[in-house]
Amino acid sequence: MSTPEIQWYPGHIAKAEKALVDQLNRVDVVLEVRDARIPVSTRHPKVDAWVGEKPRVLVLNRVDMISTEARTAWETWFRQQGEMPYFTDGQQGKGVKAIAKAAQSAGEAVNQRRQARGMKPRPIRAVVIGFPNVGKSALINRLLNRKVVASARKAGITRQLRWIRLSGDLDLLDAPGVIPARLDNQAAAVKLAICDDIGEASYDTQRTAAAFLDLLKGLQRGNAPDHYQEILQTRYGVALDDYTGEGFVVQVAAQKFQDNTERTAKRILNDFRTGLLGQWVLEWPPAE
Secondary structure (H helix, E strand, O other), rough: OOOOEEOOHHHHHHHHHHHHHHHHHOOOOOEEEEEEEOOOOOOOOHHHHHHOOEEEEEEOOOOOOOOOOOHHHHHHHHHHOOOOOOEEEEOOOOOHHHHHHHHHHHHHHHHHHHHOOOOOOOEEEEEEEEOOOOHHHHHHHHHHOOOOOOOOOOOOOOOOOOOOOOOOOEEEOOOOOOOOOOOHHHHHHHHHHHHHOOOOEOOHHHHHHHHHHHHHHHHOOHHHHHHHHHHHHHHHHOHHHHHHHHHHHHHHHHOOOOOHHHHHHHHHHHHHHHOOOOOOOOOOOOOO
């Protein structure tokens, strides 16, 4: 089975991107949120151009869904690249206070310049950006300690920009998820589909589930083969080593879902997306 072709028709995404870029000149700090399971694939290729010289706080959300080994490996790698990653669990609030503090610290230079000009300090303005469904709205709700923006595991919930007063010292701009108009790296696009981070997209569920299983077979670190093999065999009664990803889906469908391969593929993807298969990352830091 060939790699599934991922397509999307981001009409509202293009509009959201334009609105976001128009607002960025009013922002002091950028909070860039990525999915901790796929930190490379959830990096928007335009983010460096958008941010420019503004301070950036890198947030790796869904830390609850990755292993301690994976977190350590990514933290070490990002520090080697000169970046300080902040790991969060937006649903439970883990690591959220550190994000607010980092945003305020990054923006302090704004008020230092204002005071030097004899102007009164003002709240730091931060924007939260990232792909659809990486957990931006859940993070904002946790920062505020109340639900002020819609949050769900369904992509595309946030559709417009809005300013939210976090405290007397920090204003947040909640932005819709933005994906590139084109993503030439189909391997990255498949990971976005597997993790449900892609927004309004068109992809074949069965081929995506098969690609997920084949991807697992290729991961040689952290997700040790014997570890995920055991979990998959216990849950589905089929040994992944005996099949391709496509064959695994077909075999599980025959044994448990009356040969309904579509239902089987949805179940496997949903089990991964909700953490029922364990703390598995789909990307490890690039080899030096």
